[in-house]
Amino acid sequence: MNQAKHIAIIMDGNGRWAEMKGKKRVKGHEAGSEVVREITEFCAAHNDIERLTLYAFSTENWKRPRLEVEYLMKLLEKYLKNELETYIKNNIRFEPIGDLRAFSKSLQKTINEVQQKTAHCDGLVQSLALNYGAKDELLRAINNIKCSENDITEEMLLNALDCSHDVDLLIRTGGDHRISNFLLWQLAYAELFFCDTLWPDFSSKELEKIIKEFKKIERRFGGLK
Ligand code: FPP
Numbered sequence: 610m611n612q613a614k615h616i617a618i619i620m621d622g623n624g625r626w627a628e629m630k631g632k633k634r635v636k637g638h639e640a641g642s643e644v645v646r647e648i649t650e651f652c653a654a655h656n657d658i659e660r661l662t663l664y665a666f667s668t669e670n671w672k673r674p675r676l677e678v679e680y681l682m683k684l685l686e687k688y689l690k691n692e693l694e695t696y697i698k699n700n701i702r703f704e705p706i707g708d709l710r711a712f713s714k715s716l717q718k719t720i721n722e723v724q725q726k727t728a729h730c731d732g733l734v735q736s737l738a739l740n741y742g743a744k745d746e747l748l749r750a751i752n753n754i755k756c757s758e759n760d761i762t763e764e765m766l767l768n769a770l771d772c773s774h775d776v777d778l779l780i781r782t783g784g785d786h787r788i789s790n791f792l793l794w795q796l797a798y799a800e801l802f803f804c805d806t807l808w809p810d811f812s813s814k815e816l817e818k819i820i821k822e823f824k825k826i827e828r829r830f831g832g833l834k
Contacts, residue, residue: 610824613778616652616816617662617792617799620645621783622807629807635680640809642688646695651813653699653733657820660734660774662706664791668742671711685739686716689723696723700732706771707741708749736772743793746771770794778823780816782808798830 620641627637645663652658666681673681689703696703703723712720720739750769754761767773776792776799784805788796802819804811 611777611800611826611828612657613820613823614657615660615662615774615776615795616658616778616780617664617776617796618648619664619779619781619783619789619791620808620811621781621785623809625783626807626809635677635684637807637809638677638681638684642684644809644811645688646692647813648811648816649701649733649735650695650699651816652735653701655820658733660736662736662738662772662776662792664741664789665737666707666739666741667790668708668740668745669790671740682713682716685737686719689719693723693726696727696735697730700730701727702730702732702734703727704734704736705739706736706746707739708745709739711740738791741771742790744790747794766794775799778802778820780804780819782806782811798828800826800828 623637623641624634625637626640627634630636645665648663649661652661665685670681671678695701705720705724709717709720747770750766750771751761753769754765772792772795774795775797776795779788779792779796779799780802781787782804784803784807786803800823802823804815804819806815
């Protein structure tokens with residue numbers, strides 16, 4: 610049976626969730642961060658799951674209103690500081706992906722600290738995609754490969770990418786059926802699940818159901834049964 614070793618999630622619908630409740634959009638992000646915690650702990654306790662990659666801030670999200678961006682930055686910093694203990698308690702290694710150079714020195718310091726202090730953990734790897742865009746990741750990887758004469762091999766590219774692990778299961782909440790510049794290389798043979806639930810209403814129960822469906826799929830990777 611299939612194992613969902615690497616789950617990636619596009620956490621969409623925070624803003625709509627808040628607006629539907631007559632709240633400011635940022636309140637949806639706050640509620641969304643609680644779900645990040647729940648889903649991470651669920652995955653850490655699940656035998657099959659080795660890696661959870663969450664799209665927290667894209668290279669395109671800078672286009673949002675300044676106040677929303679600032680709120681998201683503060684929320685991220687608060688989340689990482691608060692979660693350090695939980696990461697260690699649950700043996701979770703934190704590995705950010707994306708171009709972190711765009712963030713404030715303070716946020717970069719917090720990200721580095723959490724990464725260093727959880728480097729010894731050998732349970733679930735939780736990757737937050739931060740200032741991440743798949744096109745940007747591929748361009749940075751290609752530009753970093755010092756290769757003047759030989760062709761670039763798949764192995765060289767994999768080593769240069771932020772994330773060198775294929776995704777087994779991609780979930781997008783919030784009702785849209787888009788990839789939104791997320792993990793384009795790593796999703797090559799992922800199974801895609803789209804659900805209408807807005808991210809703050811997503812739960813480990815719903816994730817469990819999706820994993821059950823995923824296990825039934827016959828994955829052929831371009832071959833025959
Ligand atoms: C998309 O919802 C969500 C984001 C752009 C950010 C994701 C952030 C979180 C889940 C919370 C913070 C994360 C951490 C790790 C602390 P949207 O605002 O596009 O929703 P909409 O489609 O309803 O407008």
